[in-house]
Amino acid sequence: MTFSPSLSPALSVDILPLGLRVTGRRVVLVGGGPVSARRAQTLADAGARLFLVAPGACSALATLVASGAVAWEQRREYAHGDLAGAWLVHVATGDPAVDAQVSADAEAQQTFCVAAGDGEGATAWVPAVARVGDSVVSVTSASVSDRNPRRSIRVRDAIEASLRTGTLPVRATPPRSDGPAGGGASRMRTGSVALVGGGPGALDLLTVRGRNLITAADVVVIDRLAPRAILDELPADVEIIDVGKTSGHHPIPQDEINAILVERALAGYAVVRLKGGDPYVFGRGGEELDACVAAGIPVEVVPGVTSAISVPAAAGIPVTHRGLSRGFTILTGHEDVGRVPAASDHTVVLLMGVAHLPLTTAGLLANGRDPETPAAIIEDGYGPRQRTTVGTLATIAARAVEAGVRPPAITVIGDVVRRAPEWVK
Numbered sequence: 001m002t003f004s005p006s007l008s009p010a011l012s013v014d015i016l017p018l019g020l021r022v023t024g025r026r027v028v029l030v031g032g033g034p035v036s037a038r039r040a041q042t043l044a045d046a047g048a049r050l051f052l053v054a055p056g057a058c059s060a061l062a063t064l065v066a067s068g069a070v071a072w073e074q075r076r077e078y079a080h081g082d083l084a085g086a087w088l089v090h091v092a093t094g095d096p097a098v099d100a101q102v103s104a105d106a107e108a109q110q111t112f113c114v115a116a117g118d119g120e121g122a123t124a125w126v127p128a129v130a131r132v133g134d135s136v137v138s139v140t141s142a143s144v145s146d147r148n149p150r151r152s153i154r155v156r157d158a159i160e161a162s163l164r165t166g167t168l169p170v171r172a173t174p175p176r177s178d179g180p181a182g183g184g185a186s187r188m189r190t191g192s193v194a195l196v197g198g199g200p201g202a203l204d205l206l207t208v209r210g211r212n213l214i215t216a217a218d219v220v221v222i223d224r225l226a227p228r229a230i231l232d233e234l235p236a237d238v239e240i241i242d243v244g245k246t247s248g249h250h251p252i253p254q255d256e257i258n259a260i261l262v263e264r265a266l267a268g269y270a271v272v273r274l275k276g277g278d279p280y281v282f283g284r285g286g287e288e289l290d291a292c293v294a295a296g297i298p299v300e301v302v303p304g305v306t307s308a309i310s311v312p313a314a315a316g317i318p319v320t321h322r323g324l325s326r327g328f329t330i331l332t333g334h335e336d337v338g339r340v341p342a343a344s345d346h347t348v349v350l351l352m353g354v355a356h357l358p359l360t361t362a363g364l365l366a367n368g369r370d371p372e373t374p375a376a377i378i379e380d381g382y383g384p385r386q387r388t389t390v391g392t393l394a395t396i397a398a399r400a401v402e403a404g405v406r407p408p409a410i411t412v413i414g415d416v417v418r419r420a421p422e423w424v425k
Contacts, residue, residue, distance in 0.1 A: 023047030028086040030078050030102050031093035032057035035116045039090050044069040053082045092116035128152040130160035165208050191265035193292045195285045197278040197304015198226040200311055202382040210302045218269035225276030225408055258291035265297040278306040282332050308349045311381030311410040315388045317420050319347045324415040337363035344373045347414035354409050358397040374417035379409045390422045
C-alpha cells in the first residue's frame, strides 16, 4: 500500500508510486558515503546487481563490497559511460556538480535516477518503507514541490505501529469469494487455529498478539465473556460463531466446538478461538488444542489475563500480598474445597461459583477455615456494573443473596480482602 500524506484537493500530484522489481538487474551507485551504504543494503536485500562508482567507500559500504553484495571494479571518480546498462541509478556524492552530471546522464539514457542531494532534479524518490508481515507499506509526498521526507517517516511509523498492534484492522489473509460455510472451491493455503485468551472482557486488556490474530482471522469462535467489542472492528465477511455458555446452559457442547475448529481449519481458514481470561485456566483450551493437533492443524496458544487475578485486582484485592497471603488456589466449584489449605493467609478464588456459594463456604468451614475470614464477591469485573460485596466466610453467601449478586462474578476468600476499599475493620 502507498500513502501520500501531502495529498489535498488543491495539490497537483506529479509523483507516481511504483514498486520496482530489481532482482538480477544492474543498479549503479555513485558515491561511497553512508547514504549510498543505506541504499545499497536495501537494494541488495531486493536482489539487485549493484555496481559502485566512487574513489573511496565508508566502512558500511566496504563491508557490503567485501561480502560480494556490491561490485567495486574501478575505484575512481564518476565518468561518462558509467551508467551504461543500468536500470536504476542512485547518486549521493556530496558534490552538487557531480550529482547534477549523473542525473543528466541518467536522463539522457532514459534511466530513472535517485539523487539524494537534489530532490528537484531527481526522477525517482525512495519512500519511507515499513515491512509488516506479508505487506510493504510505503509513504511519500504527493508532489516534487511539496516533498516532506520527515512527515513521510512519521506517517510511516504511525501506520506500522497500528498494523503491529492490530489497532488498524487490516486482514492479512487473501479475500475469499465464498464464506467458510459455503460450498465454493477449496482454498489452497493451510488453515490454522489460534487459541486466544481475551482477558477479563475489557478490549484494552486484550494482548497485542491476540488482537493481531483476530484482525487477520477468517473465522472467530467466541465465548460469552470474551472481549466482544473487538467484533465491531472486523470486516463483514469474517464468520463469527458464538459458542457462549451460561451457568447450567451449554447450547454448543465442547465436542462440537472442537469439531468447528477442526472443520474450518481443514477448509483452509485462519481460525481464532477467542476465550475469556486465559485458554488454560478452566478454559478447556487443552482439549481444543488436542483436537486440532490430532487433525494435523497448526495451533498457537496466546495467553490472556485470567479473571481469577485481574478481577480481584480491579477491586483493589491482590491474590497475594506480603504479610497477608503467601499463595492462592483457583476453584470452579465446591467439590475440591476440602483440599485447600485452611489458613487465612492462603487465598481462595472461586470462578463461576455464585450458584454454589453456600455449599462452597460450608465446605471451607467444615475443613477448618475461620468463619471470620474476610470474603468478597466482585461482579462484572471491568464491566459497566462492576460491584464489590464484602463479608466473612460465614456471611458472604447470605450477603450475596441480599445484594442480588449476578454472574459473572468472582469470589475471593482470605485476608487479602482487607485490602478492598469496601472492607471496614
